[in-house]
Amino acid sequence: MVAITSRSRSLAGQLLVLQLAIIVVVLVAVAAVSLAQSAATFNRVEGRRVAALGEQLAGNPLLRDRLTRPAPRETIAPLVQNALTQAGVTSVTVADGRGRVVSSTNPTLVGSPVVLGDPRVAQGRSWSGELETNGSRELVAQVPVLGAREENLGRQLGVVVIGEASPTWSERLVGASSYLFTYLGIASALGVIGSWLLTRRIKRQTLGLEPREIAGLAEHREALLHGIAEGVIALDPQQRVTLINVVGRRLLDLPEHCLGRSLAELRISGRLRDVLAGAGSGPEARDQVVVRGGRVLVMNRMTVDKAGRRLGSVTTLRDRTELARLEQEIGSFRSTTELLRAQTHEFANQLHTISGLIQIGEHDEVVRYVDALSRHRASLDLTVTSRIHDTAVAALLMAKSAVAAERRVELRISERTGLGRLAPDVAADIATVLGNLVDNAVEAVAGGRDGSPGTTANTTGDAWVEVELRQDASSVEIVVRDSGPGVAPELAQEVFTHGFTTKAAEGGERGIGLALTRLVCTRRGGEIAVTNTGEGAMFTARMSVPHEREEAR
Known part of the structure; x- marks a missing residue:
């Protein structure tokens, strides 16, 4: 039941109880310190007073004279009572030179040995401090009585003891209770007001939520974030x-x-x-x-x-890394579809041409036209297959050549190209990089020929894309040049990070083709860079393929 009540208590109630508890603890501590200081002050002030009274009584010539006579009790009692009345102390006691009490305001002490706070008092030294006598604690000053006459000069005749009862803690607390309760009331009122103002401020900062609600939100947030x-x-x-x-x-x-x-x-x-x-x-x-x-x-x-x-x-x-790779795989199927569509379009045009020549009776021209088409196709096949021996990469270039031709872009194979057979995984990575670079180059060149906004292509020459593949014992280098608008200098270092294609020259973002290209090159321990030539852009990609050429053989 107590736990339920503490949970249901509002933030204001918790702050009020906490502040009141702190105030009470502080007041108790202050009261304890005040009482301790009061005790120290009492000992200091009253100690000086009883010491002065003891020295005054011990220096009384009448007391000295009567201590040297027999039966001093009856003669000293009036002096003791007079000192008690005038000084307002608790007790006055006089002992003789043997340490026996001869007169005291407490008759029960007469004849008993005097209790000394310090043994050196019997040797003529004064002492003051707290001493317990007859069950009560007093602040006591003990002063020796020294002879002044010639026959007893300097001899200790007795001891004067002046005592002042120390007030108890309860008496001091009762004496201070009037202002302690006042302070407690003022502090409680200030605590309530301060708690209310603090609660309002915290309520505004926590949007009116209670601590248990804030804790619940934090738990839900953690569950949501990690879920x-x-x-x-x-x-x-x-x-x-x-x-x-x-x-x-x-x-x-x-x-x-x-x-x-x-x-x-x-x-x-x-x-x-x-x-x-x-x-x-x-x-x-x-x-x-x-x-x-x-x-x-x-x-x-x-x-x-x-x-x-x-x-x-x-x-x-x-x-999106895995998704990007899947997109590239889907892109390969899309490229195949584009290739078939382009070849269908190309074959349809060629058939229409042949059909027209037949209709107008130019049969010899039909033969020459078919021979020209055959030689062009054979020449392209021979160029690709004689320089690129890996069938996957060669097939990719044949497909890209047909797509580029449909967009009125010439795809060239550099005379310096030379690529042997590769392991299947290496061929797949090279095809990914090469396909992305050729697609971006064709897009840039075709866009420049079409007069897209923001391009600066040289429209006086032919639109072309040139591919160069070079291979050595440990790496493959892919170079793709084009006659497009190039890449803006400020994007040359960021184009792969942003995932732009060469369309970035027009200010548009085009997916993640180049970003994936860079990832493939980096994974293969290589790199990719872009520079502007006098005629367009040149992308250079390099990948390490150690020992895979030999394995392919």
């Missing part, structure tokens, strides 16, 4: 990481303790930093392609605002 398959990362306005789930940390290759650290501290730069920070993309960024740690990531960023105040941003990440 989704996508990566999530949140940044504050200073670009510090405020939230990230396990998937996001894995995709971005961040350390385990990255919360609270800025993008600069995490060494995130380039395209990834621009997307996360929203540089140049406005409050929202949709389907931004970024390459990070060998992965193709698709990122969506949204800025978070509250009441016109920027709170930061949240970015989701999806790993």
